[in-house]
Amino acid sequence: MKVGIIGATGYGGLELVRLLSSHPAVQEIQLFTSSEEGISFSAKYPHLTTLYDQPLEAITKEAIAQLDVVFLGTPSGISGQLIPEIYNEQTVFIDLSGDLRLKNIENYENWYGKKAAPQGLVNRSVYGLCGWNDAAIKEAQVIANPGCYPTATLLSILPLLQKGLVKHHNIIIDAKSGVSGSGNKPSQMTHFTETTEATTIYKINQHQHIPEIEQAIELFTGKVEPITFSTHLVPMIRGIITTSYLQVESGVTEEQLYRAYEDVYADDPFIRIVPSVQKLSTNQVRGTNYCDITINLDARTNRLTVVAVIDNLVKGAAGQAIQNMNKIMGYEEQAGLKQVPLFI
Ligand SMILES: NC(=O)C1=CN([C@@H]2O[C@H](COP(=O)(O)OP(=O)(O)OC[C@H]3O[C@@H](n4cnc5c(N)ncnc54)[C@H](OP(=O)(O)O)[C@@H]3O)[C@@H](O)[C@H]2O)C=CC1
C-alpha cells in the first residue's frame, strides 16, 4: 500500500511517519510539503537519517491520485479548502485537523474563526471516533479524525451517558495538555520561558473542541446539554489528561459504572480500564495508542470523577488516524500500533 502525508514536517506528520514505519501493509510513504519542496526530510530531521533521506514533494492532484491513503496534518483552515482541489474517488483522505468535524459549518466559522470547508465535503466526512462510529468508518472515504481533547473526553464519558448512568446536565471537564498539542510553530504561549515552570489555563469557555464534544455527545447518546470545558497547558511535551465531573443517577453503584465500560470496550484493544486507584498518569500511555480510564464515585457528593489519559500525538492524532485507516482497509486493528508505553 502507498500512503502520503501532507504536513509531514509537522508534529502530527512526524508521528505518522514513526508509526507507519512499523505498519506491515505500508510499502511506501510519500512526504508532502507546502513550503520546503526538494529538501531532504532527514536533513530537516536528523533523527530520520538513513531512514527517510527522500526529498519532500510538492502537493499535486496527480501525486495524490497515485496513493491509497493520504493523511492531512495541516493547521485548521487548510484541508477544508485543499481536499476539494486534490480530491479523487479512489484515495482515502484522513484529516487530522478540525476542518471536517463540525457538521454545522456556521459553527465551524464561529469557533475557529476561519472559512469553513464546502458543506458537501463536510457531509461526506465521517467522524472517526474509533469504537463509537465503526460501521460508518468502515465505509468512509473521508475521515474527520477527532481532536485530541475530545478523544480523551468522549471515550471516557460516553459509555456512562449512553447507558443512562449519569446525568447529561452540568458536565464539567477539566483538561490538560502537553505543549506538542499546539504544533511545531513557535508562539508566545509555547515559548520555553513561559511554559517550562508554569501551568496556564487558556481559551476559557472559547475552546474550539467544545462544539465538537457536544456534537458527539448528541450523535452517540441522542441528547446533549451545554458542557463546561477548560483547557490548560502544562510543562510537558506529550500527553493529555482529562478529568470530568458528572452527577450519577440515584442508586447507581461504582460497580455498575465499571461494568458499563467493560460492556462497551470488551473488544477494544486500546482502551484500558484501570481500577479505582489513587494515581493515573500521562506517562503510562506515552508513545502509544492507549486510552487509560479510571473512575471514582464520591459518596459524600454523589459526584463521579472520570479520568482519562492519552498521548495527544498518538490516540489524539496520528495513532487514531492509522486505526481509522486499518478499519477502512480491513487490516488488523493494531497494525502499526503495537508500541509499549515509554513510561520514563
Ligand atoms: N499536535 C497535536 O497534538 C494534535 C494536532 N491536531 C491537529 O492536526 C493538525 C496538525 O497538527 P500539528 O502536526 O501539531 O501541526 P504543525 O503546526 O506541527 O504542522 C502543520 C504542518 O502543516 C503544513 N502546512 C502549513 N500550511 C500548509 C498549507 N497551506 N498547505 C499544506 N500544508 C501546510 C506545514 O508543513 P509544510 O510547511 O512543510 O507544508 C506544517 O509542518 C492541526 O490541524 C492540529 O490542530 C489534532 C490533534 C492533536
Ligand SMILES: CC(=O)N[C@@H](CCC(=O)OP(=O)(O)O)C(=O)O
Ligand atoms: C496545547 C494546545 O494548544 N492544543 C491545541 C489543540 C489543537 C488542536 O488539536 O486543534 P484541532 O483539533 O481543532 O485541530 C489547542 O488547544 O488549540
